[in-house]
Amino acid sequence: MRNNEQLQIIVRFLALLFAQFLIFNRMDFMGFINPMVYLLFLYWFPIKERPAALLLWSFGLGLLIDLFSDTMAIHTAAILTAAFFRPAIMRFCFGVNYEFQSFKLSQTTKAQKITYLGLLIVVHHIVFFALEAFGWSHFFSISKKVLATALATLVICLLLISLLGRDKS
């Protein structure tokens, strides 16, 4: 059971990595919108795993994506921050009961899931584009990029979730 879960994490890790740099990094919709679907790794990561494991996995995923897209380490910093805030975001969306053993993501309402995913995306994108611009001097261009890309990421991620997610009750 436990091995199975680890294997699942590895498969997701590789699939999202390849999908990101082979497909989504090349979309360049309207010249600058590249949805960052690898955030689904955080969304799907088992809740029972230790938070430290999540941080280390995210670090690895971010670093590999940075390596493939020549972006220094900004993907790494952004996904780390989102991973760090994931427990807080979950508590905000699902209340305290998400820490119980019986809690399942599939049992939550659609609105809760979307808020959870949306907050992950927003945290990630703010860090990402602020680091990319090296500061807040281009505040408007950063906000424009955050909003547009976050919307695209959210839509694509929701499509992927409904396509690939296992809704076992």
Next chain:
Amino acid sequence: MQQIINFLLRNKNSLLYAFLFFIALVFTINSRTFHQSKFFNSANWVSGNLYTFSSNISGYFGLKEDNLELVAENERLRRLLFNREMTDTVTLDSSLNRYDVVSGRVIKNSFSGPRNYITINKGSNDGLTQDMGVISPNGILGIVENTSANFATVQSILNTKSNINAKLKGTDYFGSLTWNTQDYNTVQLVDIPRLAPIAVGDTIVTGSMSNIFPEHIPIGTITAFELTASESFYEIEVRLFNDMGNLRQVYIIKDRLKSEIEELQSKTENAQ
């Protein structure tokens, strides 16, 4: 002591996060050393081959456009060749030529961020070294930043670190080509003196001050210009001849005399 250990245990996730985030920040801020390390760029063996694989597949979809572009380039070159004044002596020894050209293919391109790099399928095995110029059939692309055995990353002109010597075609007024990250088909030419006769539609070509590109390689045309606050220099918007979002075939320029020029320049600087 007990309290310190307790504190560390209680906050171990925050500390781990802070530590990893710090590493990421160091990589980002020391981007130059980070990027120039042999491994941490997309010219490494693994990503190079993966990108080659994917570009081999996607390459088929653009074959027709590529052919048309290459035919157009051949046409242009033949026109130059046929209209050239015949000299009475022709150098046959190609080792006397100053510039050598190697063709390559783009396997990864990016243009949406502020610091873009292009990866090409030629590397140090083909004689590429850092700071060689890279052009496409239509104009300049960037400068080789990093090489592995079979791949190289190219610092695109769409990179805030890029700074290339350029001038107005037909004059010797030169300035620096930079990019303000706003539009991927427009770059900025700065430091052109106020005296220069410029007009919208004029062509910008590479200048003679750089050891990287030969002179007179086309870059783009002027779409707008204005004087800077000090009113002594122009800041010019240049629309690129290249479509930076759609690149495939590139040429890498090797300058045989580059090391000689650089040696001479450093000698002169050191002597002062």
